[in-house]
Amino acid sequence: MHYLVISDIHANLAAFEAVLKDAGSFDKIWCLGDLVGYGPDPNECVARIQEFDHISLAGNHDWAALGRMSLEHFNTDARLASSWTRGALLPATREYLETLSPMLVEGEFTLVHGSPREPIWEYLLDAVIATINFRHFTTMVCLVGHTHIPLAFAYNEKNDRCYPMVPPFSAPLELGTRRMILNPGSVGQPRDGDPRASYAILDTEANTWRLHRVAYPVAITQERMRARNLPHRLIERLEKGR
Ligand code: ZN
Numbered sequence: 128m129h130y131l132v133i134s135d136i137h138a139n140l141a142a143f144e145a146v147l148k149d150a151g152s153f154d155k156i157w158c159l160g161d162l163v164g165y166g167p168d169p170n171e172c173v174a175r176i177q178e179f180d181h182i183s184l185a186g187n188h189d190w191a192a193l194g195r196m197s198l199e200h201f202n203t204d205a206r207l208a209s210s211w212t213r214g215a216l217l218p219a220t221r222e223y224l225e226t227l228s229p230m231l232v233e234g235e236f237t238l239v240h241g242s243p244r245e246p247i248w249e250y251l252l253d254a255v256i257a258t259i260n261f262r263h264f265t266t267m268v269c270l271v272g273h274t275h276i277p278l279a280f281a282y283n284e285k286n287d288r289c290y291p292m293v294p295p296f297s298a299p300l301e302l303g304t305r306r307m308i309l310n311p312g313s314v315g316q317p318r319d320g321d322p323r324a325s326y327a328i329l330d331t332e333a334n335t336w337r338l339h340r341v342a343y344p345v346a347i348t349q350e351r352m353r354a355r356n357l358p359h360r361l362i363e364r365l366e367k368g369r
Contacts (some may be wrong), residue, residue: 128154128155128330128331128332129152129153129154129155129328129329129330129331130153130154130155130156130157130328130329130330130331131146131147131150131153131155131156131157131326131327131328132156132157132159132270132309132311132326132327132328132329133146133156133157133158133159133311133314133326133327134158134159134160134161134186134240134271134272134273134310134311134312134313134314135159135160135161135186135272135273135275135312135313135314135315135316136158136161136162136163136166136172136176136313136314136315137161137162137163137164137165137166137188137313137314137315137316138162138163138164138165138166138167138168138169138171138172138212138315139165139166139167139168139172139314139315139316139324139348139365140166140167140168140171140172140175140348141343141344141345141347141348142314142315142324142343142348143172143175143176143314143315143324144175144343145324145341145342145343145344146314146324146326146341146343147175148341149326149339149341150326150328150339153328154180155179155180155181155182156176156179156180156181156182156183157181157182157183157233157238157270157329158176158181158182158183158184159184159186159238159239159240159270159271159272159273159311160183160184160185160186160187160188160189160227160229160240160272160273161186161187161188161189161240161272161273162176162183162186162189162224163188163189163192163212163216163220163224164186164188164189164191164192164205164208164209164212165188165205165208165315165316165357165361166315166316166348166352166357167348167351167352167354167355167357168348168351169192169212169215169216169220170215170216170217170219170220172315173220173223173224174219174220177223182231182233182238183227184227184228184229184230184231184238184239184240184272185224185227185228185229185240185247186229186240186241186247186272186273187240187241187247187248187273188205188209188212189224189227190229190247191209191212191213192209192212192213192216192224193213193216193221193224193225194213196247198210200248203358204358204360204361207357207358208357208358208361211355211356211357215355229241229246229247230243230246232264232266234266235266235267235268236266236267236268236269236270237264237265237266237268237269237270238269238270239264239269239270239271240271240272240273241271241272241273242256242260242263242271242273243260243263243264243269244259244260244263249273250273250274251271251273251274251278251280251308251310252274252276252278253291254280254288254289254290254291257280257282257289257291257308258282258287258288258289260308261282261289261306261308267302267303267306267307268302268306268307268308268309269307269308269309270308270309270310270311270329271308271309271310272310272311272313274310274318275312275313275316275317275318275319276310276312276313276317276318276319277294277310277311277312277319277325277327277338278291278292278293278294278309278310279291279292279294279300279307279308279309279310279336280292280307280308280309281305281306281307282305282306282307282308283305284306289308294338295338299330299333299335299336299337300335300336300337301334301335302334302335302336303334307336309327309336311325311326311327311338312325312326312327312338312340313325314326315348316364316365317368318368318369319368320367320368320369321340321368322342322345322365322366322367322368323340323341323342323343323368324340324341324342324343325338325339325340326338326339326341327339345365345366348365349362349365349366
């Protein structure tokens, strides 16, 4: 099977469409949460993913848009965008988001938005936190989103340590020999200094993980955000990828 693994679309339809086109043919989408929040197209993105065979998780922004969590942990811009999203959700979008859970196990893969230890909130960004998290799942591979930064951590059982592997990798990562935590980066709001949409292709026959980046018309998303009076800083950051 070829899985298109994506995360953090954040209601950015132009970025999502660019990823779908660039990915070409795939069998199924695995989406690691935060379909909505920040961006201008929450209903459109949720409708679009439902056209595919897919599994999606819930992220903190999806739960915030449903009113399942208070917005006090969000900064001002995120709070404003979340309030707008909450008001903009159509009943069908809301119903769909209500069905999502933040963590699932699919065969040899654990899928989670934040981290296996804290599925909704924890940012899995460094080797110390990654090492702890290897104790919180039992499959060979754990796929995470939430940080908006493509990263990989491989676990060394001999010394109970793990080490980060920073993309771009020279070749697709080989899976199956070591336990790993993998993050495909963000479709709709990358934060690693590269504004292009980020995604990964997981090939379970070849047992490989390959990251991809694709440019999308950032100005279209920015224009739609302006039309919806979304916060200026959120509009600007898209072209910087930070
Ligand atoms: Zn996010």
